[in-house]
Amino acid sequence: MRKKTEFVKSRHQLWQDTIDQSRKDPRWHDYDCDIKRIVREFNQHLSGQGGYRPFDWRLIKAMIWTESGGAGQSLVETQPYADRKSGRPWFARPAIRRRRGKFDSPPELAKTLTESNARSTPQMNIRAGTAYLLMRLARFNTVSVIEVLDSVHTIEVRRGDTLSKIARTNGTTVETLKALNREAVALSPGMMLKFKKAAMRKMIAGWDQVTTSRIAQRYNVGDPGYAGKLNYCLAVMKNQSEVAPCAA
C-alpha cells in the first residue's frame, strides 16, 4: 500500500519514472543497432527527394520508448512501435494512402513488409512505424506525370469536346494537353491536338523536419505530453555512453 505521507506524482513524473526504471534495464539498448540500420536505410533512400534531410536514429528510439513504456515491457518484444490500433495497421490503410499520397519506401521494405510481420516482428514493426512517420512528415503535391516512354499521339477535336473530356478519354491530363499544345488557346472542331499518356500523381514536394514537436504534431494523435516525453528520452540518451558498435 502507498504511504500516507507520499506525494501524488503527476502523469509526466510517473512516465519519467518509467523511463528511469527502463534505462537501468540492459534491454534498453536491445534495438539500437536495428534502429540505426533502419534509419540509415530510409536516410539513404530518401536522400535528395524533395529536399529530404537525414535525421538522428535516437528520435526513433525515443518514440519507441514513448509508445511502449520502455525496456522490459512485453510490448517491446513484439510491437515496440505504435501499431497497436485494432484492425488493419495504420500504415496499410488505403484511406491514409489516398489522402496522404503513396509513400515511396526503400525497395527491400516494400517487398518484405506485411501487415502480419509488422505486428509480430519487432524489426519490421520499427520499419513500418518509421515509414508511417515519414509519410506523415512528407508534403505531397498532385502533379501531372507524363509517361516518358510513350510517343506523341494526335487526336482531332470534335464538337462538344473539352480538354478534360479529351484527357479523360485518352489517358492523359489537361496539364499535358496544355503543355503540348500551347498555340491551342480555344478548341474548335477539326483542330489536331498532340498528347502523350499521363496521369495525376501525388508526389513528395517537401518535408517537415523530423523534430520532437513535429513528431508530436504529425504522428501522435492525442497525447498532449508527447513532445515532452520524446525530449525526456533524448536527454536521458544524451547522458548515456554509447553501446558497443553494431555489426555492418
Place this chain on the structure above:
Amino acid sequence: MRCLRIIAAATLASATLGAVAQGLPLPARFQGTGRACDGELVIQRQTILWSTPFSVCKAASYKLQDHDGNTGLARYTYRLDQTTSACRYRVISLTHDGNKPEDIGWEVTGYGDPKSYEQDKAAGFPNAGTPDMMSCYLTRTYSQRPRR
C-alpha cells in the same frame, strides 16, 4: 439505527476485503501513453472504463473473468457485460510486472472477441498481436492526494 450502521460497515468491509482478496485495490485509475494509447483505464467496483484515441469504452459493468497473482506478472482479466460500437473490446486484461514499483509497469490488452483471449491464454499470452487485440503501457495514477 446502530444495527443498520453495523450492517453497512460490515458490507463495506466485505466489499473492500473482496477487492483486496482479488489483488487489485479498487477503484484503480491508469493513464496510457503514446499515439494509440493515450487515455485512461478506470476500474471501479461495478464498472470499467477504457478510453483511447481509437476506442472509447464507456463505463460498463463487468465480471472478473480471470485473476492470477501468483507469478511475477499479476494478471486481472475483466469481461464487459455489454459494449457499444465505439468500444472495440469485450475482454480487458490488465497485468503488472511485480519487479516494478506499483505506479509503473502496467500493461493492458483489449480483445475484441473473447475467443481471442482464450486463444492467447492457451498459448501463454505471447502478445502476438492478432487483429482484434490492442495492448498499451499504463501508469497507475491517483486522482486525489492521500491524507497526511
